[in-house]
Amino acid sequence: MAKKITLAAALTAIASAAPAGNPMVGGAPMYEQKTIVENAVNSADHTTLVAAVKAADLVDTLNSDGPFTVFAPVNAAFAALPEGTVETLLKPENKAMLQKVLTAHVVAGDWSAKQIAEAARSSADGFYHFNAVSGDALSAQVKGNSVYIYDESGNASKITIADVDQSNGVIHVVNSVLVPK
Template structure:
């Protein structure tokens, strides 16, 4: 098979032009950033790609790969197994709010916020020093990059995976 380089180059240019002007969903942005490859794999395994590519609005607290790597050894691999899909969905929906919340929308001080995983709560503490999010295990994540805008919501990059647990998030 012979490939026509001019045709291939033209097709690539057309594809890049189309993509450059195309809308970017939360999933598109995450998939285009290597720092979120573990999150993207988890969202895919959980069957949430279509949901998070949908109209929203959503706020996603997006853990970077290092946050997943900091979990106990084998945790990510276990969560990605098909038989653990419900647990994976619970963890991932704990990172999503069904409203678009910019960092400036968080009330000053420590306040409860309801993620899509409605069985749980997050404690979001906003101050002049930044925003931190405490999960139901009592552990806190820091927002390291705020307000990445997508067509269907907003992303706040965090340095820890938020885990549902038995105790309330706010102290």
């Protein structure tokens, strides 16, 4: 004889089997079925990044299949750069430089913060060394419960919101701009 299941029990089972979902970023929900760009345009904390991606003609790239891991600096990270830096980078004649800066925040593959942290913890020097799409060297280190990404100059950027899943990869929100040499 079949066992009767109540509607409440079925809904509870479905809810507990569903993934936790993405965190909100910049006051906006992030949808796993949307691309990196489709989600980023809704984040109030990433308007400078979105403007830069558009100016660098990288929208199509970041809308492609990927997968990509993007370390996405917030507006305050861009504002902390020396005065005039963002304005200079956004000029059409500096497009190649802007592309280099932005692609220094992108890694091929879909890397969760846990995977990055495990790679750093298991390395001999406590750092996971990898390359950005730009070709620039990046390193990851775990301090306490936080993961930090270092650029080639040794500047650290903390992952403040990890594992924002996208249809073509993952975004990790970071608190500073990674500057290539």
